Amino acid sequence: MEDILMSLLRTFVSFIILSITTFLIGKQINTHNNHFTFAMSIIIGSFIANMGFDLKLKFLPMFASFAFLVAIHFLLASTALKSRRLRKWISGRPTVIMEKGKLLEANMKKVKYSIDDLNQHLRELGTFNIAEVEFAVLEVSGKLSVLKKTAYQNIAKQDVLSKPFKEMNLPVELLMDGEIIHKNLTSQYTEQWINLELSNRQLQLNQVLYAVVSTNGMLYVDEYKDQLSAPTDRE
Known part of the structure; x- marks a missing residue:
């Protein structure tokens, strides 16, 4: 009887600890959107199960x-916010599976991704004809992101009023955390071009959180201080 009561008590305490921990860690631990959060969720689940049900293990050492594991998570997460290199190491990088309607076999082999996998994911996204796809990117979460060819995209009012469609390309990230991503620079998007675009917007490099050339060739710039007086969603 005493063992049953102790198991119930440990289970209750473990549940409270898990609830508090997942609240503090945040929403990403629930999404399993990269290797780091997936591994953390598995380890946290194992710890909680042992703390709750294994009476042979002492509760306090567990x-x-x-607590040490959670502290490591917070340290890495806080450091990753300031280091893009660490974020890439922790989260991994997406893999381009299709580019301009062509399959990239080398990339597919690298991530052990078959054509059957691609077709299944396309069907799950409502695309039954692979010929409609311009770009397909396998995210680090294992989900597939698809950009359809212009002819197969839904028409918006802007499309009707704008000039004839331009060729679509993958977004090109040029700035992140106030630093230029030099490996993404091209003959068209040079460092001088970036500085000129920022100058036209009366911005300095260290004022920019993120800048990317979108699929339609337009430059999107987000500042550290967005000057929103009343954001819609406050965390």
């Missing part, structure tokens, strides 16, 4: 190890 809790101390669990």
